[in-house]
Amino acid sequence: MAHSLSAECTPLKHEYDACFNTWFEGYLEPAIANASTKGHSQDQRIEYSKLKKEEYDRKCGSIWAKYKDCVQKAVTERGLGELLSQARQENPLREPPPPDASGSS
């Protein structure tokens, strides 16, 4: 796994990344299957997403809070805070962009 911006945060980052990756690998395949199975209603899909989000918060929430704090400090120390807030203002990217027309068939 890659290092963090600050050596101090690297152990927290590795712990968080490992937690997220484990969760994500368990989340993805059933989520895809849910969406493409005709028998599954939208309510069932939403129920699954909700349960998985709760599971993520329960399992990775506390390490995420610690890691996020650490990285936030590192970002400020490296003088990236202002660049980031400017970038977020220019391109918030809060919603997924529309599918690329020139994408796959």
Next chain:
Amino acid sequence: MHIFSQSFKYDHSWSHVVIGMWHKYPNPHCTHVVNVDVLDRTIDPVTGIIRTERVLGCKQKAPSWIVKLFGGSEDAFVREISFIDPATQIATITSINLSLSQFATCYERIQYRPMSSTQTSFTQTAEIQVRMAMWRSMTDKFEDWLVQRFEQNAISGKAGFSDVLRTMWEAKEQQTAPS
């Protein structure tokens, strides 16, 4: 503005490619990426879409004149926002440079979509744009400064030469002046 685009396919399922995304660095082909941090991550409990904001630190190989002119450093930072939508099976990754962004922007978008159960398409587009307004205001300022310097030098040059001429000739001219 320059636009770059390419596409190709990976012989792996979409889920394998998307899981692999988080394991992309470090990788011996991309040694310039030295650190990766997650700044923000949200999981939408209704749509199931995962949004991740990361900052990537790279050892940039900027031409030395750029570093000298704009005071950049060896490290360059990129902000990356990704959306993974398991329902539509579209993963979109947008990257924008943070470093030197006041002068030029590189806006890159990558999409991974399934082509079959064992193949995933990759499309990449990048827009590279120099901020002309910035350049213009900078060159204007530089020009103003040059004009000022020139005017100042012209004034002091005239004063200086007047002094030289005066000290050279004043005495002589007084001597030879008709009495």
